Amino acid sequence: MDEILDLLRQNARLSVEDIAAMTKKTTDEVKQIIKKLEDDGVILKYAAIVNPEKDKVAKDKVVAEIQIQVQPQREHGFDAIADRIYRFPQVKSLYLMSGGYDLKVLIEGDNLKDVALFVSEKLSTLEGVRSTKTNFVLKTYKENDIVYVEDERDRRETVQS
Structure with a gap:
């Protein structure tokens, strides 16, 4: 779970397939873990980080x-x-x-x-x-x-x- 959370912290746009390949888990396992993180309130939101000087x-x-x-x-x-x-x-x-x-x-x-x-x-x-x-x-x-x-x-x- 921590490994998936760390990957999402670095890049929330990673696909479930990419995360599965990186963690050696099945896509279903990754989906379940991400859903649990969202349901438990660990992951609250996915957002883009925008450079304020360029926006x-x-x-x-x-x-x-x-x-x-x-x-x-x-x-x-x-x-x-x-x-x-x-x-x-x-x-x-x-x-x-x-x-x-x-x-x-x-x-x-x-x-x-x-x-x-x-x-x-x-x-x-x-x-x-x-x-x-x-x-x-x-x-x-x-x-x-x-x-x-x-x-x-x-x-x-x-x-x-």
Whole structure:
């Protein structure tokens, strides 16, 4: 099961036949294992990883990381406020953190004003939110083991005199 999961992590477009050949299993065994992984919630989604610098829609978006200090709720801890935060469509990722703040949120907006309004009108007004600190993503070099920057070597030939 782990071997198939690792193969799918590397390339979710592998065919069942290719996975069977690589793992020395039958196609039926591979199908059953993949179905079990999906049914058990191990595999949640298949998605393409797109270079944001080359995707016009993503390139025009503003991405911000927001560090949030919250007051945990009795009997629910951080989960109740996290539940309210991750339901906003702007929220792309949400993490419980150790250190100087409690939650880290990655959000996406159409422009700086959208992000500012989200923080001031939606996020900071939630009961339990004590403070927020917003940082804007200026450029993504690497994410989820994918390097987005291309090797930009100087391809000019030297001139010798």
